[in-house]
Each structure stands twice: as structure tokens, then as C-alpha cells.
Amino acid sequence: MTNLLEDIESAIHRGLSFILAEQDAEGSWTDWALPPSASPEWTTAWIGFRLSGLHAPFRQQVSEPLSRAACWLLAHRFPDGGWGYNPDGESDADSTALAGDANAFEDLDALLVTFAHTHVDAQRVTRRKGRQIRPLLL
Secondary structure: OOOHHHHHHHHHHHHHHHHHHOOOOOOOOOOOOEOOEOOHHHHHHHHHHHHOOOOOOOHHHHHHHHHHHHHHHHHOOOOOOOOEOOOOOOEOHHHHHHHOOHHHOOOHHHHHHHHHOOOOOHHHOOEEOOEEOOOOOO
């Protein structure tokens, strides 16, 4: 009888193989075929964030794909310095937080430098129920 831990690790490797096979040549993942269209920015940030939490023996399998995803996200920042659901919309907190989590990607130096120079236009900060929602990164 096989070891339960070996069975679990094997299943995780198979799942990772599937997810990594879905990454495009440029480094992004795309999902959510909804009316606002596909969402490569959010999907790439979400998958990068989730894969970044993996530890040995899985980390080595995702290291290069995470680096490509980080480079893709850095190349697809919105004009205001954040990220959004897709290029047809505006930056949003969810996408920007996922893409900007410095622990999410191998290219930590590039990501940190990028966020150190992020500028958020104070006029674009959303108001809800009379309260100002302040950006986390200034």
C-alpha cells in the first residue's frame, strides 16, 4: 500500500501540471469568460498569489512560471499604477493587492521597486457610504 503523503503529493503535482500548462507563452493565465470579457490581469495575479504559498517540493515546479507571471504583470500595469479585472476597466483594490503582494512572485526586487514608485491619484479614490476608501500603497 502506498503512503498517504505520497498520494497527496502526487495529486498536487498533477494539479500543478494542469495549471502550469494553462499559462500562456507570455506568462499570463486567462479565465472568466463573462460579459465584461476575459480577465488575464486578475487571473494571473490570483494564480500567482496562490502558487506563491507552495513550499518544497512544489516550489521548484512553480518558480519559473511565477517569474514569468511577475514579468507579465509588471508589463501590464494600468496607467494609474495598479491592476484591474481587465484592460477595459479601471484598477481595483482586489487585483492590485493580489498583483502587488511581494511574496507572490520570484521577481521580488522588480515588484518592490515598482510599488515603491506607485502613485495613486487621490481624485480616483472611490467613496462609498460617505467614507473615503484609501489606497494601501501611496
